[in-house]
Structures are given as C-alpha cells and as structure tokens.
Amino acid sequence: MEELKAEKHVQYILSIEKKKDNFESVVMEHLRMNGAYWGLTTLDILEKLETVDPDEIVSWVMKCQHESGGFGGNIGHDPHILYTLSAVQILALFDRINVLDIKSDISGLQNEDGFFSGDMWGEVDTRFSYIAICCLSLLHRWDKINVEKAVNYIVICKNLDGGFGCTPGGESHIFCCVGALSIMGSLRHIDKDLLWWWLCERQVKSGGLNGRPENLPGVCYSWWVLSSLIMIDRVHWIDKEKLVQFILDCQDKENGGISDRLNDAVDVFHTYFGVTGKLQLDFHLLDYPGLKSIDPAYALPVDVV
Structure with a gap:
C-alpha cells in the first residue's frame, strides 16, 4: 500500500495563503476562518505548525471577532457559530485561548x-448544538448552559435507524450528535x-464511505x-484497509492535497479530513507508536485538547 504524501500536503497547504487573489480564494472568502482551521490543524497533525507565524494568525483571528463575542468567517463578515468554533480551535492550537474576552459567549444562543x-x-440545527458544546467545553464554560436540556433536545432528534436528524424527524446524518453526546x-x-449498523452500511465497494444511503x-x-x-467503540466492523486505500487514491501525488474522490480537484477541507482519517485508521490498524493522535469528538490533536 502506498503512503500518505505528507510533505506534499504540507506544501499544498502553505501555498494556499499565497493565492488569496485567485478566483477560488475570492469566492471562498467568507469561509476563510474554517479554511484556516482545516489547514493549520493538518499542519499540527503533520508536526509542521512551526512553519507559520502564530502572532500573525492570532492577530487576524481576533480582527474577525464582533462585540457580541462571535466570530465571522473573515474580517468584516457577520458572526456565526460555525466560524466561532473554528476561531476557538485555532487559538487552542497555538495555546492562545487566554486572548479571548469570554464575558459574551455563545451560551446566549x-x-x-x-x-x-x-x-x-x-x-x-443539531450541528449548532455540537459546535456550541464543543466550543464551551474548550473554554471551560459549562456553567453557562443547561446541559440536561441540550442532551434532551439531541435525544428527541434520534431516528428509528439509530441516527440523528438535524431537527426532530429530520433525515439521519452523522457525527455531530454523537460528538456532542x-x-x-x-x-x-x-x-x-x-447506529453501528447504519454507520457500517455507509461503506461502498470502493472502500470509501458516504454520508447517507445511495450517496457517492x-x-x-x-x-x-x-x-x-x-x-461508540465499533470501528472494527468496517474494512479499514480498503478505506485507507480510498483515501490514498484521492491524493494529488505531484502537487499535494486530497480531493473528495478520485480525479476530482483537491481542496483544504478534504485534505484535512483525509489526513485525519488516514492517521486514525493507521492507529487502529497498526497501533503506531509516537503517532500524533486525534480526538474523535473535538477534531483536534489530543495534546491540544
């Protein structure tokens, strides 16, 4: 089995910042906070976070904060809980959460x-429940929300197939409700x-996983x-070797980056989740010593959490 092209992926991520004026960067300007989290966390996982300037990044992150306490996806953009979590995660990567004024926080949502x-x-959306819970946990602000009610709302979104909807009765999706709980x-x-059965049925013949029945x-x-x-301690019921190969096949072996599936264009989102997925699989397949492990609930390196 071929290997993860780690150095190529590092170079790809570092090159993104130099292309802020190209079409792709302009149309994705509103997602820059998320992109920064995906890229920087990948660098940390691959032990290359020292290649960036933390002061410059933290300064930019803080310029995206609003008086409400929330963060926008970029300077001058409206605050949203999605970007707020990414901002907190970035600050956590650099051990700079102390720069935050958390008197106004997302508990008010x-x-x-x-x-x-x-x-x-x-x-x-139950995605927002996960984001709020993850964010408040990283900030040590559990005392600001009603945890019992947060749990109960997620529970009433549970479906007959074992999954959870974005709202009660909604189609089952994955991760956010499990992560929050x-x-x-x-x-x-x-x-x-x-839930184990439903999740395992997401693996298709190519070895890859989909998000819902009949999806690519x-x-x-x-x-x-x-x-x-x-x-939920049920990872042993999928074909891990085939999933690893699916991820590796989606690499751009010349220029770095990982795409959503074979022969598609690479992007930082799939590069991050491809690298984290591959490293988690390595751990469960081979029990690599010294591997930088990822927390499956927080989507951050364990040492950061």
Whole structure:
C-alpha cells in the first residue's frame, strides 16, 4: 500500500495563503476562518505548525471577532457559530485561548428547549448544538448552559435507524450528535448496535464511505463516519484497509492535497479530513507508536485538547 504524501500536503497547504487573489480564494472568502482551521490543524497533525507565524494568525483571528463575542468567517463578515468554533480551535492550537474576552459567549444562543441557534437570525440545527458544546467545553464554560436540556433536545432528534436528524424527524446524518453526546458524557442515550449498523452500511465497494444511503463516497466521511464509530467503540466492523486505500487514491501525488474522490480537484477541507482519517485508521490498524493522535469528538490533536 502506498503512503500518505505528507510533505506534499504540507506544501499544498502553505501555498494556499499565497493565492488569496485567485478566483477560488475570492469566492471562498467568507469561509476563510474554517479554511484556516482545516489547514493549520493538518499542519499540527503533520508536526509542521512551526512553519507559520502564530502572532500573525492570532492577530487576524481576533480582527474577525464582533462585540457580541462571535466570530465571522473573515474580517468584516457577520458572526456565526460555525466560524466561532473554528476561531476557538485555532487559538487552542497555538495555546492562545487566554486572548479571548469570554464575558459574551455563545451560551446566549441556547433556546429554552435546549437547542442552539447558529446566529442572531435563529436557524436551528443539531450541528449548532455540537459546535456550541464543543466550543464551551474548550473554554471551560459549562456553567453557562443547561446541559440536561441540550442532551434532551439531541435525544428527541434520534431516528428509528439509530441516527440523528438535524431537527426532530429530520433525515439521519452523522457525527455531530454523537460528538456532542460524547463531550457531555451522555453516549448512554445512543443505541450503539443500531447506529453501528447504519454507520457500517455507509461503506461502498470502493472502500470509501458516504454520508447517507445511495450517496457517492467522499473522503470527508472518512472522518465523520470513522470518528462516530470510534466514539461508540465499533470501528472494527468496517474494512479499514480498503478505506485507507480510498483515501490514498484521492491524493494529488505531484502537487499535494486530497480531493473528495478520485480525479476530482483537491481542496483544504478534504485534505484535512483525509489526513485525519488516514492517521486514525493507521492507529487502529497498526497501533503506531509516537503517532500524533486525534480526538474523535473535538477534531483536534489530543495534546491540544
């Protein structure tokens, strides 16, 4: 089996910052905070975080913060919980969470029924519950929310197939509800064997994983599905060798980066989740000594958490 082209992927990530004026960067400007988290975490996992200037990055992150306490996806963009978590994760990578003024935090986005909104406009999604719980856990602000209500809302989103919807009755998706319950110490609410079956059925003949029935496989699901299986201690029911090969086949072996599937264009999102998925698989396949391990719930290196 071929190897992960780690050095190529490092060079690809470092090259992205030099292309801020190209078309792809301009149309993705609003997601720059997320992109920074994906790229920087990949560098940390590959033990190359020292190749960037932490002061410059932290300074930019803090310029994206609003008076509400939330962060936008870039300077001058509206705050949203999605970008706020990425900002906190970036600061955690550099051990700079102390620069935050957390008097105004995302606990104010929790509704009386326990769910969280994504921003001031009130959209509801269990992704936002995960993000809020993950963020508040990293900030040590559990005292600011009603944890019991947060758990109960996720539980009422559970479906007959063992998965969880974005809202009650919604189509089953993966990771966010499992991750949130894991962080809150509430995995007992999951029917692990039923969810295990649903997750394992996400593997297709190519070895890749998809996010829902009849979907094409994608490298990012190597993280979403795999991490969910790890959190419920059921990772042994998929073909790990075939999944590794699927990820490796999606590498750009000349220029670095990983795509969602074979022969597609690479991007930093799939590069991050491809690298993290591959390293988690290595650990469960080979028990590599000295491997920088990833926390399956926080999507950060264990030493950072």
